Amino acid sequence: MSGLGSDGFRGVIGDSFSWSVVAHLIAATLSYLDEQATPAGAPIPVGFDTRFLARHFACLVYLGLLQGKMKPTLSRSNIPSPYLSYAVRKLGAPLGIMVTASHNPAAYLGFKPKGPEGGSALPEVQMRIAELAASVRPIDMDPYVVFGPTLEFQHFNFEADYARALASLLATKELAQDRQLAVDFMHGSAFPLYGHVLEELGVSFIPVRIEQDPLFAGGNPEPVAGNLEELRSQVIAGATRSIGAAFDGDGDRLRLVDESGEVVPNEDIFAICLLHLIEDRNQRGRIVKTVSFSELIDRLATAFNLPVVETPVGFKHATRELMVPDTLAAGEESGGIGFGFYLPERDALLALLLVLEAMRMRGKQLVELRLELAERFGRSYFAHQDVPLSGRTDTRQVLRQMEELAASPAKVGLPDAVPDRMDGLKLRHREGFLLVRLSGTEPVLRIYCDDTTEGREWELVRRAVSYFSKQGSSRIAEDLDEEEAISS
Known part of the structure; x- marks a missing residue:
């Protein structure tokens, strides 16, 4: 079956991503669970982003899993992908399904399986679901059933637990400094949950592009420099110590804007996190990076005599490596960062919190941390x-x-x-x-x-x-x- 990409199945809505495709994927997922001897009634959380028809398809996935004798639960509203991974782990679920196309253009939607470890389903799991989808009989369901007036869904809600889990990973609770933080949600599903967590941790921020817009204002929700002009304007117009943060469409990738208004390269963000963990928190371990990521990471690892493991593009490969003991962190060129002391999943909010913590504990602005990287490890x-x-x-x-x-x-x-x-x-x-x-x-x-x-x-x-x-x-x-x- 086509559409299997670097993480999950994606396609153009109404074309390569249709009810027929999703019906095959639901049936394939149920067949895979049967192969794994998954007992009836196993909990399976289902989430969705802000894209066109995302909620509709998530409801169909829920009903299909229910028809297959599983016990699905549905997010009450749009959520970021890392939160669904947390729910999978919290429920002890065999897997979860996130209906999202992440940072792809607005015409796309996707079916992203999450594994029981709390991260992307491993490559062989996704490949097996793809193989089964090409041969199984699709689930038999009227796609308009979700509009039934008496239909009821069971929901999951671990927002408070998720906030506490992230807070427990921080070395200091004093993240707020004399600075202004602007956060660009890019019309995606990181809002409102990430905003609530930041507020819980005492981090005030100026929200940017929080309105739900399935067309993403005519662009795509990918935090690359060309898509962050509004965020840069907020930083430049703000206080002297202003910085900006941007989350992609499903909240698993981070981008930053420093005090000078410059969009920070992803390799600098990952390197700042690594340097902070190694020097300020005295943590060590393997460093994982995708094949497309900058060699700045290799030079930093060499300076501390730490091994580097390289993987193909797609965080599902990094997920496996994060499950290996003594792994410090994993990063990808597109801005996804995961940590070995948490779930084997990229979490953009946790990465932002660790950067704020690094600024606090090292007593430096973001632009100063970047200069330190260049002086110690060279420019990339x-x-x-x-x-x-x-x-x-x-x-x-x-x-x-x-x-x-x-x-x-x-x-x-x-x-x-x-x-x-x-x-x-x-x-x-x-x-x-x-x-x-x-x-x-x-x-x-x-x-x-x-x-x-x-x-x-x-x-x-x-x-x-x-x-x-x-x-x-x-x-x-x-x-x-x-x-x-x-x-x-």
């Missing part, structure tokens, strides 16, 4: 470009081009690079890497570059685009001209 310059592929672009041709480039990296100006095929094609060289991979959910070619020389990162991205366009994917060059290059 990271570029990420998503290039749309039109119907005229054959993905098989792109894969053939990757094979040719792996054999001859000099074609993009990296003659001494070492190819790595863990996920797409990664060309490792002395000053960084160039990574090219096809998206699992959208028709795009994703290009990443990390380098220690400023400007070289975008030059290598341009060379990669030129290589793939010259080799036959002619539409790629046209699409790049139409797209604004947005550094992540």
Whole structure:
């Protein structure tokens, strides 16, 4: 079954994500639970985000699981994905289902399974559900049944427990300093829950884009620099010590804006968390990062003699590593961060709280923490470009081009690079890497570059685009001209 991406199943609403698709996924999930000898009446929490029809599909998932003799519970309103993972663990559930498309454009929706450990379902679990979905008979249900006037749902509510759980992980309760915090919820499902938790912890903030808007004001709820102009304006117009934070559409990814109004690279956010845990809280352990993440993390780990484990893109791979004892934290290029002393799940709110704690305990502004990173571990310059592929672009041709480039990296100006095929094609060289991979959910070619020389990162991205366009994917060059290059 198509639609299995880096984490869960996603597609365009009414096309690759329809009632027929979801009916197959529900039946496949029930078949998987049966294979695992899951007893009847097992609790399964179901949540949803703010997207068009998300609540409707979540209700159908609930009813389908109920029909399959499970005991589902439904969130009362839209929730962030990390909270659903917490509910899975709290209930001792065999899994949970989050109806969300995370940071994807508004036309998308998804079916994201959560595992019993309280994180993304492991890769083999998601693959097995995909295999079953391709062969099982879909669940038999009228998709309009949710509009029945007498229909009642059982709900779960662990909001107070979730807030206490996060508070218990902090080394200090004095997070509030003489600073102003603006928080951009990007019209997503992190609001209102994350706002309530911040208030419980005494952290005041200025809310930005809290209105529920399934069209996300014409953009997509991904906290990249080009989508954060409103947040930057709030920070720049605020007090001298103002900073900003942004959560993606389902609240599992974080982005920050420092006191100067600059959008903080994700590698800096993860590195600040790591440095704080290592030096201020005396915690050690393995550091996990996705294959697309900056090598700033490797340099920091080397300085403290800590091992680094690299995984394919998709936090479901990091989830497995976070379950390994003595793992400190895991991070991904897109802003997801998880910690070994909590659930094996990325949680953007916990990451924000730890950054605020680092600022408090180290007595530094965010911009000063970034300068400290550069002085101690060197600068990294990271570029990420998503290039749309039109119907005229054959993905098989792109894969053939990757094979040719792996054999001859000099074609993009990296003659001494070492190819790595863990996920797409990664060309490792002395000053960084160039990574090219096809998206699992959208028709795009994703290009990443990390380098220690400023400007070289975008030059290598341009060379990669030129290589793939010259080799036959002619539409790629046209699409790049139409797209604004947005550094992540």
